[in-house]
Amino acid sequence: MSIVAHNIEKLFGDPPTHVLKGINFEIQTGEFVSLTGRSGSGKSTLLYILSSLDKPTRGDVSLSGLSLDQMSETDLHLFRNQKIGFVFQFHFLLPELSALENVLMPARKLKQENEKRPYAIDLLKQFGLQDRINNLPHQLSGGEMQRVAIARALVMSPEFIFADEPTGNLDSANGELVMRIFHDINVKNKTTIVMVTHDQEFAKNASRQIHLADGKVVSV
Amino acid sequence: MLYLAYRHLISRKKQTLFTFLGVFFAACAYVVIAGFFLGFQDYLVDQLINNDAHIRVSAREEIINERDLDRNFFSEAKHIFWTVPPGGRKDETKIENPQGWYSRLEKDPRVLAYSPQMTAQVIITRANTSTTARLIGSDALKQQRVTNIKNQMKEGHFSDIAVGGNRVIVGDELLAKIGARVSETLLISNGKNTPTPFKIVGSFHIGIRSLDQGVLFAALQDVQKIAQATSQVNEIAIRVTDVENARSIAESWAKISPEQVQSWDIINSNVLNVFNIQNATRYLVTFVIVLVAGFGVYNILNMIVIQKRKDIAILRSMGFDQNEVIFLFLSQGIILGLIGGLTGVFTGYWICRYLETISFGGGPLGSGAGHMTISFSQHIYFYGMLIALISSTAASFLPARAAGKLTPIEIIRSGAE
Numbered sequence: 350m351s352i353v354a355h356n357i358e359k360l361f362g363d364p365p366t367h368v369l370k371g372i373n374f375e376i377q378t379g380e381f382v383s384l385t386g387r388s389g390s391g392k393s394t395l396l397y398i399l400s401s402l403d404k405p406t407r408g409d410v411s412l413s414g415l416s417l418d419q420m421s422e423t424d425l426h427l428f429r430n431q432k433i434g435f436v437f438q439f440h441f442l443l444p445e446l447s448a449l450e451n452v453l454m455p456a457r458k459l460k461q462e463n464e465k466r467p468y469a470i471d472l473l474k475q476f477g478l479q480d481r482i483n484n485l486p487h488q489l490s491g492g493e494m495q496r497v498a499i500a501r502a503l504v505m506s507p508e509f510i511f512a513d514e515p516t517g518n519l520d521s522a523n524g525e526l527v528m529r530i531f532h533d534i535n536v537k538n539k540t541t542i543v544m545v546t547h548d549q550e551f552a553k554n555a556s557r558q559i560h561l562a563d564g565k566v567v568s569v
Numbered sequence: 570m571l572y573l574a575y576r577h578l579i580s581r582k583k584q585t586l587f588t589f590l591g592v593f594f595a596a597c598a599y600v601v602i603a604g605f606f607l608g609f610q611d612y613l614v615d616q617l618i619n620n621d622a623h624i625r626v627s628a629r630e631e632i633i634n635e636r637d638l639d640r641n642f643f644s645e646a647k648h649i650f651w652t653v654p655p656g657g658r659k660d661e662t663k664i665e666n667p668q669g670w671y672s673r674l675e676k677d678p679r680v681l682a683y684s685p686q687m688t689a690q691v692i693i694t695r696a697n698t699s700t701t702a703r704l705i706g707s708d709a710l711k712q713q714r715v716t717n718i719k720n721q722m723k724e725g726h727f728s729d730i731a732v733g734g735n736r737v738i739v740g741d742e743l744l745a746k747i748g749a750r751v752s753e754t755l756l757i758s759n760g761k762n763t764p765t766p767f768k769i770v771g772s773f774h775i776g777i778r779s780l781d782q783g784v785l786f787a788a789l790q791d792v793q794k795i796a797q798a799t800s801q802v803n804e805i806a807i808r809v810t811d812v813e814n815a816r817s818i819a820e821s822w823a824k825i826s827p828e829q830v831q832s833w834d835i836i837n838s839n840v841l842n843v844f845n846i847q848n849a850t851r852y853l854v855t856f857v858i859v860l861v862a863g864f865g866v867y868n869i870l871n872m873i874v875i876q877k878r879k880d881i882a883i884l885r886s887m888g889f890d891q892n893e894v895i896f897l898f899l900s901q902g903i904i905l906g907l908i909g910g911l912t913g914v915f916t917g918y919w920i921c922r923y924l925e926t927i928s929f930g931g932g933p934l935g936s937g938a939g940h941m942t943i944s945f946s947q948h949i950y951f952y953g954m955l956i957a958l959i960s961s962t963a964a965s966f967l968p969a970r971a972a973g974k975l976t977p978i979e980i981i982r983s984g985a986e
Contacts, residue, residue, distance in 0.1 A: 402886060403978045422890065430888025437981065441883040443573070445580040455887040457572065501887075513981075 351508070351541045352376040352399060357408035359394055359564075368394050370564045372408070376557075378508075379539040381531070383552040386561035392545045393513055395561065399543060400511035401429055413508060430458050434502030434540075438514040440494040442486040442501075448473060448493075449482045452500045465504055472500040476530060492523030499530055503540075510534065512544040516551055528554045570893050574900040577873070584869050588961075589909045591865030595858045596913025596957040597920065600949055604921040606851050607944035610844050617837050619717040620775045622684075622806030623815040625836060626670060626822070627829045628662040663801040664828055670805055679818055681810050682714035685802040687792045693785070694756040694764060695747045702743060704757065704785050706792025707806075715808045718773060718786070724751045725771020733788035737767040741774045742782035757785075759795050767791075859960045866902055866964035874898060874972045881972055882980035895973035902965020903958065910957025914950045921945065 357372035368391045376382050384392040397403035399410055401417050410417045412432070420428065442451045449469055456465040473482055476496040486494055495515065502510055512531070516524035528551055534540050535556075546552050560568045578585045635654040643649050664670065667685060674683045687706040692699055709731035713719045719727050723741050730736045737755065749755060751772055756764035767787065775781055793799050809815050812833070819832035834841055874881075881894055921943045928940055 397978055397981070402976075402981070426888045426890045428888075429886065433888075435883075435886045437883075439879070441879050443576075443880050443883070445573070445576040450576075454573075454884075457570075458888055458893075 351378040351380065351413060352543070353411040354395075354399060355409050355411070357395065357398060357405045357410065359391070359398065359403075360406045368564050369398070369405070372564075372566055374559060374566060374569050376541060376543065378541055379535070380557060381535040381542045381555045382544070382557045382559055383555035384543060384545045384559050384561065385547065385549070385552045386567075388547065390561040391564040392547075392561050396511055396513055396543060396545045400433060400435065400509070401425055402435075430455055431505055432508045434505070434507040434510045436495070436499050436502050436510065436512040436515045438517040440486070440491075440498040442494055442497060444486050447483045447485055448478060448489065448497045448500075451486070451497055452504050454501060455505050468506075469500065469504050472503055473497070476500055492519055492526065495519060495523065495527055496530070499527065503534065503538075506538070508541060510540055510542045510544075512542065514545055514547070516546065516548065524548075524551065570889070570897045571900055574897050574904065577877075577897075578901055578904060581873070584873070585905070588866050588869045588905050591862045592905055592909025592957045592961050593913040593916070595862035595960060596910045596953045597917040598858050599855055599956050600914050600917025600953045601920050601924070602851060602854055603949045603952070604917070604943045604945065605924065605941070606847050607946060607949065608942040610847065611944050611946075612942035613840060613844075616775070616777055617833055617840065618812055620721070620777060620780065621833060621836075622715055623809045623812050623833050624807040624819045624822075625831055625833075626664065626805040626807065626826070627831070628664050628803045629827065629829050630658060630662050633657050663798065663803050664805065667802050667805070670826075670828075673822075674805070674807060679809050679811070679814065681808045682711065683805055683807045684708060684711040684715040685789065686712075686804040686806055687789055687796055687798065687802050688804055689759055689792055689796040691757050691759055691785075691795065692764075693743075693747065694758075695749045695753070698747045700743070700747055702783050702785055704737075704787060704792055704795065706787050706789040706796075708789055709786075712786070712806070715806045718775075721773045721775050723772045723774050727771065727773075727786070729770040730786060730788050733790050735765060735767045735791055736770045736787065738771040738773060738786045739769055740781040740784050741772045742778065743785070744769070744772050746782055757795060759797070762795070762797065765795060855956065859956055862957070863960040863964035866905065866961045867967065870898060870902060870965045870968040871971075873901075874968045877972070878975065878980045881975050882977040885975075885977040891973040894975075895969045898969035898972050899962065899965050902961045902969070905965075906958040906961030909961065910954045913957060914953040917953060918945070918950070 353375050354372050357369050358367070359369040360366065361368050372395060384396060386392045394403065398405050401410075401412070412428070415428070417425065443454065446454065449466075452469040452473060453462045453465060456462045456469075470482065473479060476499065478493060478496055478500070481489055481493055481497075486497070489497065495518070499515070510531070515531075516527050519527065531542055531544065532554055535542050542555075544551075544555060552558050558568070559566060633655050635651065635656070638655045639649050671683070671685070674680045684707050689704050689706075691702060691704045693702055709728050713727055722738075725738065727738060730738055737757070739749070739755075744750070747755070749769060751769050754766045754768050757767050758764040773781075773786075789802070793801060809818060815832040816834055819830045819835070823830040884894060884897075924941050925943045926940065
């Protein structure tokens with residue numbers, strides 16, 4: 350199993366609000382899964398728990414057979430760096446760095462930037478950004494910035510991509526382009542993708558939908 | 570992370586420039602202020618150490634008490650009553666056992682040189698002009714080894730008085746004050762005897778006004794004649810191998826001799842007390858400088874951390890840990906501290922070089938070095954750099970730690986954009 354969520358619960362605030370209630374599911378390696386649900390259903394919270402950015406109040410998540418709860422902080426950071434790629438609704442590019450430098454940023458943690466440079470350039474070319482390699486983020490359009498963010502998520506050849514509303518800030522043409530890229534990554538690299546979206550059209554691109562309502566999985 | 574820190578700095582030119590200027594001015598101001606104060610102190614200490622003895626042995630001025638003369642007059646009597654009890658001060662003050670001192674000083678390896686002296690307050694007269702001064706009688710060759718007087722001669726040679734024969738070397742300001750010139754004759758008297766003619770064979774300029782306008786040197790035996798104290802000395806000037814030990818040596822000798830034994834720092838304690846006030850002022854100014862520079866760095870970095878919340882979130886999601894995020898911001902403070910400190914002390918050095926050329930306290934009757942004395946001690950530059958580094962590092966630590974504590978999920982949930 351690629352991702353196993355076991356009895357995940359999440360409470361927020363005081364008095365506590367039960368955001369996630371007993372979530373259990375499994376995702377196979379190479380699956381493309383969309384997390385859907387209405388606003389406030391807990392889909393983003395679940396994504397961040399699955400991706401190790403947040404911790405559940407109860408329950409456990411395993412990625413590639415490794416329990417996140419059992420990992421040390423150091424191992425968790427390395428795991429995140431090497432095995433996980435994130436794409437957010439906002440691109441979160443570092444404004445001081447060019448498109449290429451942003452893509453290579455994860456590789457800098459392990460000083461692999463020179464080794465990964467040809468691959469990073471190749472990714473940018475694949476995403477139609479060959480003329481934007483040395484541009485700073487403010488010199489790029491919204492769609493271009495999101496494509497750079499996806500290239501950054503892919504540069505370490507991760508096993509998992511976690512995407513939170515990756516098309517939320519894009520027009521329909523750019524949204525479709527991003528979805529096509531995700532589809533290609535999933536097919537070519539067998540990368541497991543978990544994507545939060547409230548757009549049913551984009552959700553249909555995934556091989557499976559996990560639908561949440563009021564913090565519970567309604568359909569898997 | 571150093572790479573990203575560098576890119577952060579160059580992308581925010583205005584903020585970086587202002588932070589840099591704060592550290593730069595702090596380091597520069599410290600170097601100039603410390604250079605000025607310590608230069609002045611070094612000059613004065615140098616003057617005190619090289620122009621006078623490191624240790625001075627002086628005869629005690631003995632006060633006569635009611636019972637002091639009992640045995641001199643009535644050695645057999647048991648009960649002595651004075652109608653008018655004796656009082657006052659002994660007429661002559663002399664070192665009781667100078668030979669004992671010479672023997673002790675010659676055997677002591679800590680002693681470099683010593684010079685027995687006879688010092689007397691005299692009235693000097695030239696034509697119709699009279700003034701009082703201090704006449705120091707010494708063995709010229711020994712005196713030259715104890716002080717730096719040989720190098721401070723303006724005219725003639727200090728050894729010219731060695732042969733005696735009523736020759737005198739006069740401070741240049743005293744010479745100007747009485748309107749005399751070298752090779753002329755002065756009349757010198759201790760106020761009790763007939764004035765004796767002394768030939769001026771040279772003049773000196775030490776740079777301490779009290780000496781330049783109030784001291785004359787002559788041969789020991791000539792002064793003994795003036796003071797009517799043949800074969801007596803009332804002071805021994807001593808130079809030791811290590812001036813740092815002067816005080817402890819003086820204290821050890823004071824315990825075993827009836828004479829007053831004082832080291833140079835005790836004799837000049839009033840001057841050294843002024844140094845303490847100066848140092849306190851310098852430390853206060855340094856503290857204010859560090860505080861101002863530190864607050865500059867703190868404010869700007871704090872603002873940057875708030876502005877960079879989403880960058881921190883994405884870095885953490887890429888696997889960069891808390892320490893790497895702390896390092897990202899801390900290193901910006903350290904880089905600014907290093908560059909600001911280096912350029913600050915470098916500029917401070919050149920300002921000090923310029924200050925050194927400014928005329929100060931010179932002139933024909935003036936004293937002092939003739940220009941501002943600035944210290945270029947390596948310690949000043951080392952501490953200047955240290956102040957720049959510590960203030961910027963300490964000031965960037967709090968914002969950096971705050972950045973390190975941010976978790977990506979908090980930033981993402983708060984919708985940082």
